Amino acid sequence: MSKQPRVSNHFAKTGHIVRDSALGLVTETVEPYLRFNHAIWHNGPLTAADIELARLRNARQVNCVFCKAVRYDIAIEAGLDEAKVEQITDDFDQSELSPREKLILAYTDHYLQQPTAMTTEFKQRLTEEFSAAEIVHLSLAIMLCNCFSRCAVSLGGMPEEDLPRMQISVPE
Template structure:
């Protein structure tokens, strides 16, 4: 993947990164970050399941930034590296992932690769483990994850190297009074 920025920073003196590039369109960027924060702030679907889906997307898209970031709320819900290590091809046989997580992963794969992956048993498992509201939220999340990964990769905003980094779970920033 490219680590040579293809888009300049809109913030003088600041190197190109996702936030500084989106600063070229501040109102749209603010709306995007508010949506992303609301998604992560919703408790309809656990942060752990959201993070499991985000990790699958990171591995499929090979986004270096996405692969190395962990959000603290999911870690607090017990998502450790031993579980993340099983989010690879063959996750269906993992003893560390829950059945709900496996169903969410199959849904993630269907969204990323081929909707036909969500037929028969996979669809039944998804409906058994997640409510329609949770499935809708997961669909929005995977769409956001895929878009973010592709944007970072395409704009050349991935780091050359990056250690595993725990970040605060995205949230809606309160407007200054």
């Protein structure tokens, strides 16, 4: 993995975490991205705590150091605490997380590892717990988090060591 960033945005100095990043170079997509990201965190049927569980599971699997360090304030306000975050490990099925939270993590793992391998029984458990709109929301949230964590890795310059926890707001 490249230790140096492959691209730098020398142009934008707006004070905005996304617009000033390399993503700001792609002017056609940056505002639609921010609006879609806002919708994922604020407008869908799942809570921000639900989405944060999936985001952090993805971050650990993709090994995006930045994504792993971030905690979104709205997820904490919605009930996600560090005691829960510490249970987002490969052994989450044995954890004290709720059955609904475990389903979110298991669905995320299917996306990350074997999207064609969901069993009929697992699908039935999902439909008993989540509405169609919630399943679409979770799927698009995982897709978006995965897209931009892989983006961060692909652009290079990722620190090798874990970073301290950073509580921030969803970029608007």
